[in-house]
Amino acid sequence: MVRFSQVGLRYPDPVRGAAAGERETLRDLSFTLPQGSFTWLTGPSGAGKTSLLRMMQLSLRPTRGEVEVLGMPLSRARRADLPRLRRRIGAVFQEFRLLPYLTAFDNVALPLRLAGRPEAGLRPDVTEMLRWVGLDGREEALPPQLSGGEQQRVAIARAVVTRPSLLLADEPTGNLDAAQARRLMMLLEEMNRLGATVVVATHSRDLIAQHPGHVMALEGGRIVSLDPWPHAAEAGPETAAALLAGEVDDGSALEDGSGDAEEAPGPGDAVEAGRARRGVWPGPRPPEADLG
Numbered sequence: 278m279v280r281f282s283q284v285g286l287r288y289p290d291p292v293r294g295a296a297a298g299e300r301e302t303l304r305d306l307s308f309t310l311p312q313g314s315f316t317w318l319t320g321p322s323g324a325g326k327t328s329l330l331r332m333m334q335l336s337l338r339p340t341r342g343e344v345e346v347l348g349m350p351l352s353r354a355r356r357a358d359l360p361r362l363r364r365r366i367g368a369v370f371q372e373f374r375l376l377p378y379l380t381a382f383d384n385v386a387l388p389l390r391l392a393g394r395p396e397a398g399l400r401p402d403v404t405e406m407l408r409w410v411g412l413d414g415r416e417e418a419l420p421p422q423l424s425g426g427e428q429q430r431v432a433i434a435r436a437v438v439t440r441p442s443l444l445l446a447d448e449p450t451g452n453l454d455a456a457q458a459r460r461l462m463m464l465l466e467e468m469n470r471l472g473a474t475v476v477v478a479t480h481s482r483d484l485i486a487q488h489p490g491h492v493m494a495l496e497g498g499r500i501v502s503l504d505p506w507p508h509a510a511e512a513g514p515e516t517a518a519a520l521l522a523g524e525v526d527d528g529s530a531l532e533d534g535s536g537d538a539e540e541a542p543g544p545g546d547a548v549e550a551g552r553a554r555r556g557v558w559p560g561p562r563p564p565e566a567d568l569g
């Protein structure tokens with residue numbers, strides 16, 4: 278599950294420092310993505326999609342509000358909790374961050390090894406994942422010997438090999454041809470079927486049309502639409518209104534926008550204010566078996 282309550286993000290001004298940033302890059306984000314949901318994140322370039330995914334990945338701390346991922350409110354997470362939480366999050370970003378001196382196999386095996394999986398047990402999983410993304414036979418290749426699309430597919434295999442509870446992908450089909458993109462979508466949908474919460478940023482209307490899910494549209498740092506809209510009976514009309522009520526400012530903006538989640542936890546005092554205005558996706562709530 279991913280829950281944002283009145284989240285704002287302000288990047289520090291590179292010249293004038295943290296307090297000087299004039300406006301928030303992301304504002305008044307309140308929503309809940311139930312465990313096991315599939316959400317498209319759309320919006321024009323610069324709308325804040327990558328920044329939002331980074332906060333969900335716990336690699337970027339919000340300036341205000343509360344981010345709760347996998348049952349852990351970030352404001353209450355200790356620094357020592359973060360690596361363990363992040364290990365349950367698979368992410369495919371646009372920079373692949375493959376280790377250039379490790380083979381494709383070893384790059385994909387890395388998260389399993391970091392999680393302490395015995396060597397004998399991980400080989401079949403890594404091989405199967407590489408086959409799924411169409412890289413069988415390339416196990417021993419180093420990233421510099423692979424094309425951009427192939428590197429991206431290694432990164433995808435690495436993101437899903439641990440069967441993460443939360444899977445984030447930032448325009449993952451950008452470097453892929455149509456057949457590879459279809460295969461990737463099958464993989465994401467399979468992970469979703471197995472219970473992962475999946476969030477995919479994309480520009481592609483075709484992709485969304487072919488693979489229906491919730492759609493969260495961002496524009497200028499705000500959520501401009503949630504489709505399907507929360508049912509009034511479940512969420513209350515004030516919820517739907519609050520989802521768009523970016524102009525409502527609770528005055529709790531923090532001065533410091535620098536936000537690496539590795540830093541000491543920031544204050545979470547905007548949380549209570551945010552709770553009252555939280556958006557909820559429609560549909561039955563799944564059992565929250567994934568907490569903790």
Ligand SMILES: Nc1ncnc2c1ncn2[C@@H]1O[C@H](COP(=O)(O)OP(=O)(O)O)[C@@H](O)[C@H]1O
Pocket residue numbers: 288289302320321322323324325326327328329
């Ligand atoms: N590290 C950063 N420091 C300062 N500003 C940033 C940083 N990353 C992104 N931004 C700004 O935040 C806004 C949203 O960017 P981004 O999240 O990358 O949007 P999108 O992924 O939708 O294109 C843009 O105006 C961008 O310039």
Ligand SMILES: [Mg+2]
Pocket residue numbers: 326327328447
């Ligand atoms: Mg982006």
